[in-house]
Structures are given as C-alpha cells and as structure tokens.
Amino acid sequence: MQRRELNLLTLFVVFLSAYHVIARVGLAIDIQWHTDIGRDKLLTPPHMMIFSGIIPTLLFLAAYIFWFSFMRQDKIGGYHFSILSAPIPIWIIFAGMVTLLLGGLYDDLWHSNYGVDTTIITPPHLWTFSGGMIVELATVILAIYLLRHDNSNKMVLKSSIMFSMWALVYHLHIAFANFLDPRVWMIDVFGIELIPHFVFAGGTLLILLPLTKSIVGDRGVIALAAMMLASQLILLVSVPELVSLMMGPEHVYRPGSPNTVWAAHCLPWLLFVGVLAVNRFSSFDNPWSMIALVIIVDAAWLPNLILHIPVEAGAVNTLISVGLTVVILYFVWQLNPHIIDAVQKLSKDYTGGKPNSSSVSKSIVAGVCILLLIPTVSAHAIHLTEEGEGFDAPKRFLIDVDDNYLWVEFMIWPPKASAETEVVIYSHENETDLIDEVWTELIYPTEKGNITMVGDLANPGGFQLWQGGVLFPFAGNQTLQIWTDANNTQSFTEIPIIVDSPTLLPVWLAWLVGLLWPTLIIAYWWRVSMRID
Secondary structure: OOHHHHHHHHHHHHHHHHHHHHHHHHHHHHHHHHHHOOOOOOOOHHHHHHHOOHHHHHHHHHHHHHHHHHOOOOOOEOEEEOOEEEOHHHHHHHHHHHHHHHHHHHHHHHHHHHOOOOOOOOHHHHHHHHHHHHHHHHHHHHHHHHHOOOOOOHHHHHHHHHHHHHHHHHHHHHHHHHHHOOOOOOEEEOOEEEOOHHHHHHHHHHHHHHHHHHHHOHHHHHHHHHHHHHHHHHHHHHHHHHHHHHOOOOOOOOOOOOOOOHHHHOOOOOHHHHHHHHHHHOOOOOHHHHHHHHHHOOHHHOHHHHOOOHHHHOHHHHHHHHHHHHHHHHHHHOOHHHHHHHHHHHOOOEOOOOOOOOHHHHHHHHHHHHHHHOOOOOHHHOOOOOOOOOOOOOEEEEEEEOOEEEEEEEOOOOOEOOEEEEEEEEEOOOOOOOOOEEEEEEEEEEOOEEEEEEEEOEOHHHOOEEEEEEEEOOOEEEEEEEEEEEOOEEEEEEEEEEEEOOOOOOHHHHHHHHHHHHHHHHHHHHHHHHOOO
C-alpha cells in the first residue's frame, strides 16, 4: 500500500471513530429527549448528531471503492463483488451503512403499522442498532488492517480503536437498556421471574473486553473501563443540560421531567474498579473471574435500580437468574477465540478468488430491492398537535370525566384490529384534583350482546400519568370508556372509535425480518473469515 493511500485510510479511521463518539452522545441525548420532551420532528438536534457522518462516509466509500476497482494499479488484497473490489474492512463498513439506511426505511414502515415506539428494541431498531455496531466493529478491523503496514501511525490508529470500542460497548448497553424498562426487566419462564439484563449486558462485556485485550493488551482493557466510567459521569451531568440547551421555543417538558438519565444509568458503574481488581488478583484470561466481573458490575445493581429489579424479582428468582447467567456466559466465553480469530483474519488482505454468486445471495439482493420499493408512510412526519403540551402522538383527545380534565393520547391512529395500541392518559395542566386510578373498558358488540374488556393502566413514577395497551379485537365501530377513581367516586367518559383493518405486516414477520438481515450480514462475513489463512 502506498503512503498516500495509507494516510488517507488513516484519516478515514479517525473520522469514523470521531463520528461514532458524536453519534453515541447524540443517541444519549435523543433518549433523554424522547423521555423528557416527547416525540418530535425528524431533524432534531440529537438526530442531526446521529446522522452527521452518514453522507460523508457513504461518499468516501463510493469514491474509494471506485478508485480501488478501476484506477488502482494493483488489486492485491481486494475482495471482489462482481466488478468492484476493495479491502474487506471497507466492504464491512459499507454493509453496516446499508443496514443502517434500510433500517431507517423499515422504521417508517413499522411506525405506519404500529405507531410510536414505547420500547428501545423493535424490529427496525434491530437493523439500525446492528448497522451502527457493524460499522463500529469494522472501524476497529480497518484500523488493525492499517496497523499491519510498517509506515502506519500506530498511536493514532490505536487511539481510534479505543474510541470505536468505547462506542461499540456503549451502543450495546444502550440497546440492552431495553431490559431495564419496568415492562420487560423480568421475563416469566415456567413461573420463575428471570432478569435478562444479566445475560445481555454481561455477554457484551465478556466478548468485547477479551477482544480489546487481543488488540491493545491489558492496558487497553483498563483504559476502556476508565473511559466507560468517565463517560458515565459526564453523561449523567451533561445530558439533561444539553437537552435544555437544544430545546426550541416550541418544546416543553413532560410532566415529571427531567427523568432518569438512562444514557448513564445503563452503563456498568463498577467496571473500572472491577477491572483493576481482576488485573491485580487474577487475569483477564480467567473465565470465572471475568464472568464474576461482568455480573457484579451490571447496572441492575445500581442503587436506584436494585430496589426495582432484584428486590422485585425476589432473592430466589435473582439467585436463579445469576446461576443461569453463569452457565450461559460460560458458553459465551468459549466463543471468544473464534471471534478474535475472525476479527484478525478479516483485517488481512484477501488472497482468495472472487466469491461465487449463489441463488441465496441473489435472493437476498432481490429481497432488499423489493423492500426499497415498498411505499411507506412517514411516521416521522407527525409533529406536535397541541400547543403547550410535551407529548407527541398521532391522536389526542381532551376529555371531561366528572369535571376532571384528562388528555388521552393514542400512539397510532386509527387503531388497528388484532394489534395492541399504546394509550397514554394524563391530567390537564390546569387540573388540581388528584386522581387515584385510571383504567379503560373497551365495549364492542357481538351477536349475543355487548362484551366489555377491562384494561389496567400503569402509573409509573407516581405522577398523574397512566399508560398501557388496549387490544382492539376486530375492525369497525367500538367504544372505549376512560374510567377514573377520584375521591372514592368512579366515573367514565366514552370515546367512539372506528378501528382500522389489521396491519399488513404481522408482528411475528416484522421480528423475523428484523432478526434475519443482520444475522445474514454477520454470517456472511464470518464465512469469509473462514476462507482466510
């Protein structure tokens, strides 16, 4: 590789690592934005931070692949796709960017079918999260690829590796903060309440800490843990302030804001201390020390979460969760040599022949093209519907229940049959009466008379706000009653609703598609790594 090309790719790695940090900070602000303010326009300040590097990255990739394929004097080390050729890390970055863009289109399709998201992990978010993570890991692989050259700037490249690894670890913890949500922080398996966050967050660290060690050594693991601690403290203080600074005149806070800074609380708060202890008294190569480390530092043990997750699960269920986590993580540990080997191989020049195009590959490409042609309704075009209120929903009603004024918000409008619609109910800002309880009753007619379905609503945080799901069994005219209990008096107000036909995209199919594409991307490059010596 000539010096000019080496310097250019080094600058690209530096740009990518900087973009990863900016995008992850933007994601932290965006989560707080949705929590404290509500759903907003597409081009909000945190969204701009997340999107900032996409166009420059795609332009560079297109130009470099074209140059490598048609203008470079030799194509040694290039991996071929038809007439195009480029180093493997460049192609992996390209695959991640394509996944990220397709995830954006898929997200609009999802919103048009199921409305506003109320959890972090959804089928299209599997694409957007995995796309960003693939690019972050590929940045590390590209840096290793450049480090193999004698004239490379090792200090700059290793620093870029550390920032990219921080972004990857943080990205995964943000995704798995989904399992710190009260609605999904425990799963029922044969009557046992298990805590899934132990497995997902623990597995993240159990893979990425040894991977970091294999690239930059023990000091790199300690440095990464220090970066996680520093970022946690900085985000804890700065994110609410940044949200406040970025708010425009059209924005106001939701009731009860500012809320918990999940961008900081989802991180392993004792990781730095734990890493120092393992380094002093054991080894990063000891599986039992590492498994104990990742469980002990889990965010579920945070003082503000331990009372809600382990305590609510109970001592027996928590011990069972920890025991099962140890078993699962032991098998995860066995994957580390294969993962490290694959990363190292993908950072080498490709010396094999052109990959054979198969019917499977053609089917994947055809499927993606069809997906791109599907007309979608941009759910991101829904903006604030009422002045002075912090929530954003497709439909909002102001109702009077026995002289108590309530806002009723539907996260999709009209609701769709055979699908659960998220409903948020909260007191009008001028309302002074305290309401003890709110619930819904759905009335729909049958041949044998009316049937009533009672729906419980949660009251998170103890504010005058209730939320939950309403399942509309079929399309057509139905009546939703909003019931309140205030001062030992129960009253209701009816909202007539014409329910739309079922969604074109069944939930099971949406999840299958959401899981399939990222899995195929990872499996493809894993297979490529097996063909490299």
